[in-house]
Amino acid sequence: MPQSKPCANCNGTFTVTESEHNRVCTKYMFSVLHDLKNQQGPEIPIERDANNKIICKCVRNGVKCNNRYATKNGLEKHLKKTNPEYWVAPEELRKTPSPTAMVVDDDHYSSSPAPMAMSPTGSHMQVLSRRSSVSYLDRSRSPSIADAQPTGSASTTQPAHLDELYDVEDGSLSQWGLRINRRLRCFICIDCQTVVCTSKAAKHIEVTHAVTKIQVDKDLLNYIISKENLILEWPEKPTAICPAYAGLPTAYGLLCPTCGEMFSTPKSVNKHSNEKHNVSTWNKVLEEAWMQRFSQHPLAKSWFPVYPFSAQSFNPPSDYLVTLRQQLDQRPALDSDQIDVRHINPWLITTGWQTFTHDHSAYAQPILIDIPQQPSHANSLDLVRTFVYQYLERAYNLIPRTSEICRQILNTDTLTDTFNHTPFHMHQDPSSFTNCQRLLTQLILYLLRTRPSPTHPLPLPNTIAALLDNLIQALDTASLVEAVEESGPDPVETIYQTLHALLVAIWTTEWIPSPFILDGNVKENPIPDPTVRFIVCTQMNQDGTLKDPRDVTGVLAKLTYCMRLVFLKQSWNLHSSDPHLSSVTAAARSLRLWFTEGSESTFHTIRTLQHRASAITMSTQNEPNMKWKDDSNFTSLIFKGHEVSLEKLATQAAALEDYSRQLLTEVLLFDHPFFIDISQLKDDMGNSTPGYSLFTDRANEPVLGFTDQLTQHILDTPSLRSRFILSTRDGEIQWNAIALGAWLSNYAKLDLLCLVQVEMNCGAPPRTTELTAMARCNTLYGMLRAIRIIDGHVVLMRSYHKMRTAQGHDRVIPHSLNAALAALLIYKEALCHPFAQLCVNVLYPNDRYVKSLYQNFLFINHNKPF
Secondary structure, eight states, X not given: OOOOXXXXXXXXXXXXXXXXXHHHOSSOOOEEEEETTTTEEEEEEOEEOTTSOEEOOEEETTEEOOOEESSHHHHHHHHHHHOOSEEOOSSOOOOOOOOOOOOOGGGTTOSOOOOOOOXXXXXXXXXXXXXXXXXXXOTTTOHHHHHTOOOSOSEEEOOOOTTTEEOOTTOHHHHHTEEXXXXXXXXXXXXXXXXXXXXXXXXXXXXXXXXXXXXXXHHHHHHHHHHTTOOSSOOOOOSSOEEOOTTSEEEEEEXXXXXXXXXXXXXXXXXXXHHHHSOOOTXXXXXXXXXXXXXXXXXXXXXXXXXXXXXXOOOOOOOHHHHHHHHHHSOOOOOGGGSOGGGSOHHHHHHOHHHHHHHTGGGOOGGGGOOOXXXXXXXXXXXXXXXXXXXXXXXXXXXXXXXXXXXXXXXXXXXXXXXXXXXXXXXXXXXXXXXXXXXXXXXXXXXXXXXXXXXXXXXXXXXXXXXXXXXXXXXXXXXXGGGSOTTSOOHHHHHHHHHHHHXXXXXXXXXXXXXXXXXTEEEOOSOOOHHHHHHHHHTBOTTSXXXXXXXXXXXXXXXXHHHHHHHHHHHHHHHHHOTTOOSHHHHHHHTGXXXXXXXXXXXXXXXXXXXXXXXXXXXXXXXXXXXXXXXXXXXXXXXXXXXEEHHHHHHHHHHHHHHXXXXXXXXXXXXXXOOOOGGGOOOOTTOOOTTOOTTXXXXXXXXXXXXXXXXXHHHHOHHHHHHHEEEEETTEEEEOHHXXXXXXXXXXXHHHHHHHHHHHHSSSOOOHHHHHTOBSSOOTTSOOBSEEEETTEEEEEEOOOTTHHHHOSOOOEEEEOOHHHHHHHHHIIIIIHHHHHHHHHHHSTTOHHHHHHHHHBSSEETTEEO
């Protein structure tokens, strides 16, 4: 029988080993290591309460446990299950604010530092264990630091003193969320509370605070940097203790006992001391002091003492299977006669473009139509975009000066006596004409880059080849303006004339496929027209494949418009130079052969391709992308491989409503109980006065209340006032641009959610461009307000439609809103919209276009329409 042994702790006896008994002994005293995660650091004796229960003082995710356990065995099971970080010292830790969230991208080092938690007597390592602890700190080395330690919280933010943090006179920096620290002579980001490297300030705002969509005027920024004599790099780290810098957070830190460098954690001190001084600092008393650092950027992240406040990107190497799979996925190039015709779609069979791209690949490369992003006067091709845009602009401006019958002739495709009743006209959307300018620029660049040469052997008529050479020479002359004598011809006019002559020559030539001789061999030239070659090039994907016919119709329509513009310009030129042509209309009649169908011309080829592509697109049956599920009673279908059911759609709609309501009440209205009795709102339905809406109707003032009540609530609430307002001086309020930009982004998000719900839940879904055009009030130019109240129902009245240009009139299409969406729109417009106008006035003080958006449009995407 095993011999019983007495226990010195619980006065009981045990027959097992002493270590096994201690694990279940209810009075056994033992120690735990401070660093539980890494099993290192000083030993800390456990504490028991009045009932001999072990008080757990482990910390996990910043939360102290404080549970009770009877035995060591129970505590060990708890520690193994929860995996805490450390065990706190016998005295409670000081409370510290949560660290600022890290930001990513180029400025991911700029977030505020996270101050370290400390005990009142020092760091949580400064506790005596059963081994004697001795402080090796030489206090004679830095007595000022030891004497200057303040009392109070462990982390605070220095107020932005007006004598140290300042803005320029016009307040530009505050609009960008920046201030200048007078002592450091560099920028401070008010939101991040870090130094921003002067040379990276614009990128910091545009990348780190991208959600605010603040645009920095870089020329003005460079002027401020020069005028204020700011340093361009990081400021130098102070060599001695100094007063805290305004705008930077302070933290309580630890000093290296050997050199005095400061760190935020005992682990960092020990690592530094081991590497630099070959001395371990575990179990040593570490001196504490207030500290700051400029940023978390590697060049400015070192802490330094003041008077009183990386996950490594690992790129795994490509292994064998990944490289092999990439090689296997590459499609081998086949000769044109090796391609199975059954694998070629009908569009390519009719055009034969796949044969041309295979046999003449030098003419079908997307790089040939690339427009230089940053033009340089040193390269003549970089000037093409400027001159083509201006040339086409000149022709475009001739449209209002041309008679209606002449424009009808230009807009008629056939050689008949009956003209198109719709005359050739300007685009309704300015961006449509810009797209035409861009396409013509690509055509000219393609012609210049593929003019006859050893690498591009396909021939061109001598007159066109000569015009291309003349255009290159004129561009070279324009790029060297100082080399042109004042008495010589204007190089700009020469370019315009040569450009026009080139386009007219190409589009008034009969292009007949004919063979040519190259290196003594006869070669085929299946596409002699350079314009059609250009069209083929526009249809090339980056992987060498060709696009579908639906993708070419837009290119053909824009080219048709450009051709009519060029022939309009040519008609004016002929009228001014040929006395036999009495009018521009007569000149246009003489050119009809080249911009009508039925003759051997580029125009005929383009229109034929357009008809063919449209017919194939309209008649080709699309692949099915949905199917109703069997036995689902038409309530569930498979869409693009995923199941969609009416039940889930209803759940989605409810989730959208909940999220929108939460965004409105909690984020935009700050949980303040604003109230509007929607049933009492009135609307003068027949009122078409510019500026009128139900929100400006005087009859609704008692229901809606004060227009700027949300702004007044911000001014009256201290927490919101400190969030949105930087300072007040001489009765003027200086708003926090960062906070306003973030609020405005959330307002734009609410607008987007409202758009989605209108599209989903309010009858027949309209086109997006028709929804986004809706006005919040009657505009100056005749567009009537969209949001109305009809017989107690909130209704969105849509009038603009996409076919307005062709039909010549608007429609009136009402969309009835459900109660939740109606309330959302009423609260958004009545309460949030006035404050959104204030935000825009601060963020875009000189931008009249953005301000007009918030006066006229119902839905706005921050600083532009949706």
